[in-house]
Amino acid sequence: xxxxxxxxxxxxxxxxxxTVGGHAEDRVVNVFNWSDYIDSSIIDDxxxxxxxxxxxxxxxxxxxxxxxxxxxxxxxxxxxPSGNFLARQIQAGVFQKLDKSKLPNISNMWDxxxxxTAKYDPGNEYSxxxxxxxxxxxxxxxxxxxxLGTDKIDSWDVFFNxxxxxxxxDCGVYVLDSPADIIPAALKYLGLDxxxxxxxxxxxxxxxLLKVRPYIRKFHSSxxxxxxxxxxxxxxxxxxxxxxxxRNRAVEAKQGVEIGYxxxxxxxxxxxxxxxxxxxxxxxxxxxxxxxxxxxxEVIAKSSNYVLYANGNKASQQFVDKALLDDPAVYPDAETxxxxxxxxxxxxxxxxxITRSWTKIVTGQ
Amino acid sequence: MSNIAITDSGPSTAAKPLLTRLGAGFVxxxxxxxxxxxLLFFFFIPFIIVFKISLSQSAIAMPPYTPVLDFTDGISGFxxxxxxxxxxxxxxxxxxxxxxxxxxxxxxxxxxSTILTLLVGFPIAYGMARAPATIRPTLLMxxxxxxxxxxxxxxxxxxxxxxxxGLLNQLLLSLHVINQPLIILNTYTAIxxxxxxxxxxxxxxxxxxxLEKMDYSLIEAAKDLGCPPTAAFWKITFPLSLPGVxxxxxxxxxxAVGEFVIPDLLGGSQxxxxxxxxxxxxxxxRDWPVSSAVAVILLLLLIVPIMLFQQAQAxxxxxxx
Numbered sequence: 001x002x003x004x005x006x007x008x009x010x011x012x013x014x015x016x017x018x019t020v021g022g023h024a025e026d027r028v029v030n031v032f033n034w035s036d037y038i039d040s041s042i043i044d045d046x047x048x049x050x051x052x053x054x055x056x057x058x059x060x061x062x063x064x065x066x067x068x069x070x071x072x073x074x075x076x077x078x079x080x081p082s083g084n085f086l087a088r089q090i091q092a093g094v095f096q097k098l099d100k101s102k103l104p105n106i107s108n109m110w111d112x113x114x115x116x117t118a119k120y121d122p123g124n125e126y127s128x129x130x131x132x133x134x135x136x137x138x139x140x141x142x143x144x145x146x147x148l149g150t151d152k153i154d155s156w157d158v159f160f161n162x163x164x165x166x167x168x169x170d171c172g173v174y175v176l177d178s179p180a181d182i183i184p185a186a187l188k189y190l191g192l193d194x195x196x197x198x199x200x201x202x203x204x205x206x207x208x209l210l211k212v213r214p215y216i217r218k219f220h221s222s223x224x225x226x227x228x229x230x231x232x233x234x235x236x237x238x239x240x241x242x243x244x245x246x247r248n249r250a251v252e253a254k255q256g257v258e259i260g261y262x263x264x265x266x267x268x269x270x271x272x273x274x275x276x277x278x279x280x281x282x283x284x285x286x287x288x289x290x291x292x293x294x295x296x297x298e299v300i301a302k303s304s305n306y307v308l309y310a311n312g313n314k315a316s317q318q319f320v321d322k323a324l325l326d327d328p329a330v331y332p333d334a335e336t337x338x339x340x341x342x343x344x345x346x347x348x349x350x351x352x353x354i355t356r357s358w359t360k361i362v363t364g365q
Numbered sequence: 366m367s368n369i370a371i372t373d374s375g376p377s378t379a380a381k382p383l384l385t386r387l388g389a390g391f392v393x394x395x396x397x398x399x400x401x402x403x404l405l406f407f408f409f410i411p412f413i414i415v416f417k418i419s420l421s422q423s424a425i426a427m428p429p430y431t432p433v434l435d436f437t438d439g440i441s442g443f444x445x446x447x448x449x450x451x452x453x454x455x456x457x458x459x460x461x462x463x464x465x466x467x468x469x470x471x472x473x474x475x476x477x478s479t480i481l482t483l484l485v486g487f488p489i490a491y492g493m494a495r496a497p498a499t500i501r502p503t504l505l506m507x508x509x510x511x512x513x514x515x516x517x518x519x520x521x522x523x524x525x526x527x528x529x530x531g532l533l534n535q536l537l538l539s540l541h542v543i544n545q546p547l548i549i550l551n552t553y554t555a556i557x558x559x560x561x562x563x564x565x566x567x568x569x570x571x572x573x574x575x576l577e578k579m580d581y582s583l584i585e586a587a588k589d590l591g592c593p594p595t596a597a598f599w600k601i602t603f604p605l606s607l608p609g610v611x612x613x614x615x616x617x618x619x620x621a622v623g624e625f626v627i628p629d630l631l632g633g634s635q636x637x638x639x640x641x642x643x644x645x646x647x648x649x650x651r652d653w654p655v656s657s658a659v660a661v662i663l664l665l666l667l668i669v670p671i672m673l674f675q676q677a678q679a680x681x682x683x684x685x686x
Contacts, residue, residue: 063648070429070651092425177634179649218551219634232530348423348652355649359463363637 027052029286032068032076034273035060036245037131039306046293052286060222069094069278076278077287080130083120083272084180084345095126096279102288103128105295113312116342117272127274128291129312131241131304134340135181135269136329138224138243141258143171143234156189156264159237162211169215172233177219179358181269182209182237184343188267194341197350206357210364219362225249231257239271240329244308261329263336270340272312412664419657420450423650430653454658464642464659468666471639474553474628475621478560482568482617483610485561490572490609491602494579505573508566520559520630527555527631551633559627564620568613575609576602611674619667639663 027050035058043054057076059065062085068074069081069089081089089095100106106128113129121127137153145151147167148158158164165173176182184194186205196202217233224236229249236243240261247259275294277287294300301319304311308324310331317325324330332340346354421433433450458464493504511519526532527550534546549555579602587597603610625640632638639659646656 061648066651067648070427072427088425092427092429094427216634348425348650352650352652355645356461356463358649359637359642359645362634364635 027283027286028055029053029283029290030055030057030075030077031290032057032059032065032074032079033130034058034080037080037273037307039302042294042299042303045299046290050289050293052289054290073280074278075282077281077283078275078277078290080273080275083117083274084343086127086274086276087120087345089276090121090126094278095276096281096284097125098128098277098291099288102285103292103295105292108295108297108313108315110312110314112337113272116270117274117312119342119344120272121274127276128295130273130275130294130300131307131309131311132270132272133240133309134263134329134332135176135185135237135271136240136243136264137262138228138236138238138246139260139262140171140228140231140234141260142256143231144168144260147171147234151260153260153262154265156185156266159235160186160189160208160212162215165212165215165235168235169217172227172235173216174224174227174233174236174238175216175219176224176238177221177362179354180343180346181239181271183354183357184269184341185237188269188341194267194269195344197346199353202350202353202357206361209361213361213364228259229253229257231255241307241309244330248308263329263332263340265339267339267341270342272342412661415657415660418653419454419655419661420452421654422453423652423654428653429651454655455662457655458658458662463637464639464662467637467639467642468662470637471622471624472666474556474560474638475618475624478557478564478621479614479618481557482561482564483614486565486568486572486613487606487610489565490569490576493569493573494576495581501577508569508573512566516563517626520563520627523555523559523562523631524550527558550631553632553636555631556628556636559631560617560621560624563627564617567616571612571616572606572609575606575612579605611678615671615674619671622667623663 029052031054033056037058038056043056047053062082065079065081066085066089068076069079070092086095109129113132114124117127117129118124137156137159139153141151144153148164158168159173183202183205186208187196187201188194190201190204190208192201192204222242224233224238225242225246226249227233228236228243228246230253231250240263243259243261247261250257250259275291277284277291281287294303295313297313297316298319300311300313301316304316305321305324308330310324311320317331328336417433418430421430423429424431489508493501493508496504524531528534529546529548529550531550533549534543537543538546549558583601583605584597587601588594592600623640623643624638625644628636628638628641643656643659643663646652646659650656
């Protein structure tokens with residue numbers, strides 16, 4: 001015990017020396033965000049403007065982020081989980097309430113988004129929307145035309161109907177490895193409640209997915225960006241912004257690959273990535289400054305223009321590229337918006353059922 | 366040998382002052398204690414923590430499980446906790462065939478990969494051991510060299526080699542060996558290639574060290590006495606290299622059973638291994654207790670054959686004497 005104490009004091013003395021040796025007044029904010037999800041000049045500008053150094057780290061799945069947060073002591077000041085994960089994390093006591101008095105730019109936020117994010121974070125007390133998008137169908141226009149005789153996809157039927165997907169098998173189909181995104185889509189296609197937790201409904205969704213399983217090449221949550229862009233596959237069920245990134249990469253590559261994205265007419269899931277501050281964040285003041293900065297209309301618009309996702313900031317829309325703002329796949333019109341649904345977090349029992357079902361779908365066992 | 370050593374040192378230690386003798390004993394005991402401390406801190410204590418979690422229940426909290434056997438209620442609370450212990454999570458593992466299938470698949474994949482690694486590794490180690498002494502250090506270096514690059518990057522590199530439009534297929538197509546690209550990526554073949562490639566040094570190094578110590582005049586003697594080379598290999602070289610074979614196989618088999626990265630990157634979605642099952646329990650279900658139970662079972666699954674093997678080894682040594 002004494003030895004441990006000695007060790008601790010020695011280490012902390014060393015660390016103190018170290019920090020004093022640097023700049024005692026150095027201010028830092030540790031940010032943990034999705035990969036490829038910000039225009040890096042925003043970070044540089046923030047540091048220039050405020051003198052706060054940003055330590056920027058990235059993850060590529062909600063599960064990884066959640067595990068770090070639940071274990072505690074992650075050391076991060078700002079993290080960006082998706083809505084349904086955020087809801088459960090709030091319940092687990094992971095986050096602290098935001099001090100709105102330090103966030104004057106919050107008045108720029110968009111009520112259409114706020115009323116939806118409130119389903120995950122009642123009163124939007126813990127989080128601020130960063131980006132939002134849909135789960136839809138990305139496809140290679142020419143290859144789909146050749147296989148199906150149409151270049152317009154507007155329904156989940158192209159994916160969930162085995163006869164139709166069979167025709168696309170050879171040119172390649174990828175699907176998100178994410179049950180929380182795909183099972184609700186299957187439920188919606190079947191005309192059931194996408195939020196259903198009934199074992200019967202989940203079994204029906206499983207059955208529907210098992211029927212098309214033979215025509216799916218891979219379940220993966222990021223490989224489809226390159227696969228679509230290179231023309232390796234002709235259809236992917238994926239996140240809107242990822243498909244747009246694939247579209248842009250394909251345009252840059254000039255190999256004649258054209259990518260389309262469809263929000264199916266039956267309805268699609270709307271998801272939200274929310275910025276929040278962990279309860280044990282070491283630099284709360286800096287984190288609040290960072291959040292407030294990201295709510296500046298021109299700043300968040302710059303990020304949207306770069307990552308090709310819509311943001312939840314109403315005032316930023318005047319700075320968003322016109323092409324992006326007018327693209328109904330990014331900023332859906334009122335009609336489409338009505339058909340989009342949100343997904344609630346699962347209770348542990350349903351979660352287990354969903355994961356088990358998903359394992360069966362993915363591995364066939 | 367050992368008997369001689371003891372009788373030799375007998376009179377000399379008696380002549381030394383008591384203090385020196387005590388000191389020497391203390392130092393040697395200290396040296397022995399270090400590996401035990403290592404095992405205690407880096408194996409036993411973590412194992413106990415994992416085992417403890419496997420007896421709790423998952424909860425929406427930080428950390429995400431109910432506390433079990435802790436000292437928040439003092440010592441009496443700790444002992445009272447024993448009465449509430451339940452093995453539900455272990456029972457759960459027997460109720461769904463998923464876990465059993467995953468364990469079996471993992472063991473089969475690991476066993477096949479181990480045999481393949483041995484087949485590839487043995488000629489390499491043999492060649493190294495028989496190479497001129499001057500170039501052996503260079504060869505040894507070449508075996509270790511891949512470790513200087515991150516394991517993850519090396520596995521990623523295999524994606525570029527094996528994919529349908531990858532290097533291997535381009536080469537074979539341009540040589541007109543094949544007319545259509547081979548589908549290797551996302552299959553079991555790709556997993557075997559990945560494991561054999563990644564774990565080859567763990568097989569080659571122990572094999573090399575036992576083959577290098579071998580007395581090659583034994584082979585010459587066999588040849589002189591008319592033994593054909595193949596028979597000489599099976600009668601002399603292989604039995605003498607057996608400790609290396611066993612060490613190498615265990616070093617490959619044990620980590621391969623729990624392998625996660627290689628099947629995830631190179632294997633197809635249909636691959637069901639225990640590493641992925643554990644990942645699902647831990648990350649997707651957020652059920653730390655069940656994933657801990659899976660880990661405990663995995664450990665038992667590995668520890669039992671290792672202990673049996675060690676016992677067999679010890680008995681064989683007894684018999685040799």
